[in-house]
Amino acid sequence: MAPVSTMAGSSALSSRLTAVQPSATYGMLARAAALKKSGRDVISLSAGEPDFDTPANIREAAVAAIHAGHTRYPPVAGIPQLRAAIVSKFERENGLRYDVSETMVSSGGKQVIFNALMATLNPGDEVVIPAPYWVSYPEMALLCGGQPVIVPTRMENGFKLTEQDLRAAFTPRTKWLILNSPSNPSGAVYSRQDLQVIVNVLRDHPHVLVMSDDIYEHLVFDQQQFHTIAQLGEDIQRRTLMVNGVSKAYAMTGWRIGYGAGPEWLLGAMEKIQGQQTSGASSISQYAALEALTGTQDFISLARKSYEQRRDLVVSMLNAVPGFTCIKPEGAFYAYPSCAGLIGKKTPGGIRIADDEVFANELLQQTGVAAVHGSAFGLGPHIRVAFAADTELLTQACQRIKTFCSSLT
Structure with missing residues (x-):
């Protein structure tokens, strides 16, 4: 040839x-x-x-999983034990209730986001992204056929969205708002009051979905309490995809385990995409992540x-x-x-x-x-x-x- x-x-x-x-x-x-x-x-x-x-107990759990023979294809959406642990994590740490069917495990938080955008975006659909943003958000929106709408924030506002800027960004074509708190790259953290301002705008635009990237959830300083937008009402939780993972909190970047939780219709579509893309995430890494979520948190x-x-x-x-x-x-x-x-x-x-x-x-x-x-x-x-x-x-x-x-x- x-x-x-x-x-x-x-x-x-x-x-x-x-x-x-x-x-x-x-x-x-x-x-x-x-x-x-x-x-x-x-x-x-x-x-x-x-x-x-990576903490020793997590590494040891991975070795134990190998010796126990957990080396075959895992379910596309994750091993049942880890999905149950994710449900428990959200209830224990965030006061949010999910069914196991409303969760999934992916090869990193990035895949959770990509799955969601691929499952929902049609050509011309808009994804509102506050700037500064993680570099992959707009690129993934483009790859999935959407149009990123960048909303600059200001240093004097702590790099956080204002009500006026958010209202101006939403249109009938808006499909998603992406929030990342604590933020990569600014380190901005949205307080409950900050999130309430955003929720007030969202309630005027019921067609907009919310992606809450909470991967840095456990890295909040000065004794502040972490808040996530899904906590501000069942109506908001029903339209929010929670994106999280073990990479930052447990020093597990190379293990490539992220997870999501949200409405069952969305998670089912995301599972369908992952099933035709990569299938389940590494079985050994999933057992390590199970120990991360259920073991000591010191x-x-x-x-x-x-x-x-x-x-x-x-x-x-x-x-x-x-x-x-x-x-x-x-x-x-x-x-x-x-x-x-x-x-x-x-x-x-x-x-x-x-x-x-x-x-x-x-x-x-x-x-x-x-x-x-x-x-x-x-x-x-x-x-x-x-x-x-x-x-x-x-x-x-x-x-x-x-x-x-x-x-x-």
Whole structure:
């Protein structure tokens, strides 16, 4: 068979791909890895994952599952024990009741979101996404045939949606509103009062579904209580898809287990899609996740305390950087400082800092510190600094950032 030419291969690709951008997060990770491979001293603050090991009891549960022979195809929607544990988790931690049929397990929270969008979006349907947003939300909406509607938030409002902005964004074509609290990348946390404002708007638009991405639920700081929008009324719960997983709370990013809960009609459609896509998530990972949800929870509070201490260090140091303004994130493990005061300045080598992407690239090249430019998350000029690293590395990184910024003229 004759090889397909590069041009012919490109023409064979789906037209949907032309509007989709590769992940800026993975792009920065790749550039940082290449620089490190060349021998440079690199500190990567671009990865959105805990730096802790998965707790021992969870790892041991996975080994036990292997020895017990739990290595065959699992049910598409998840093993019954884990789905029951998910039901218990929502009732215990969030005061929300679900039937097992209203849950499912996927290969990461990303697949839960993709399944839901694929199951519901028709061409032209709109997905309202507050900015800054996790980089995959708009791209997944596009891949599933929808149209992302980006609603910028403001730093002075803590990067949270306002009633006025949300009302202006909704149209008869709106299918979904995506909420992520605590937020990647801003660390914003919606209080119950904040969520009530959103609920008041939603009740005027009963055709809009809500996707509540709560993956950072357990990383809320300053003794705040976590709230999720489905808690604000049965009518809202019936139109909300809860998205969660074990990756952030239990340091299990590589295990690839996410889960969802919501109305049975939606979960059934999502299961149908997953059945034709990947089938069930890894059986071994599901037994590890079962232990995560039902075993000791001591790890969560210890990790949260560590992240909070790191946050305080990083925010303090970043606010001492010339040209930076950094509000204190209320959750997750990201700081999102503005670098507006540096746009237009030049490096000692004469390179003009035209925007936050140039800033992030020059920061990496000149100092070896990897951070993701904020415009990739829909709102610049900012950078996202992940503080999921030990304090020594964070201190070194912030010192390098300050030295670099002080050199700009």
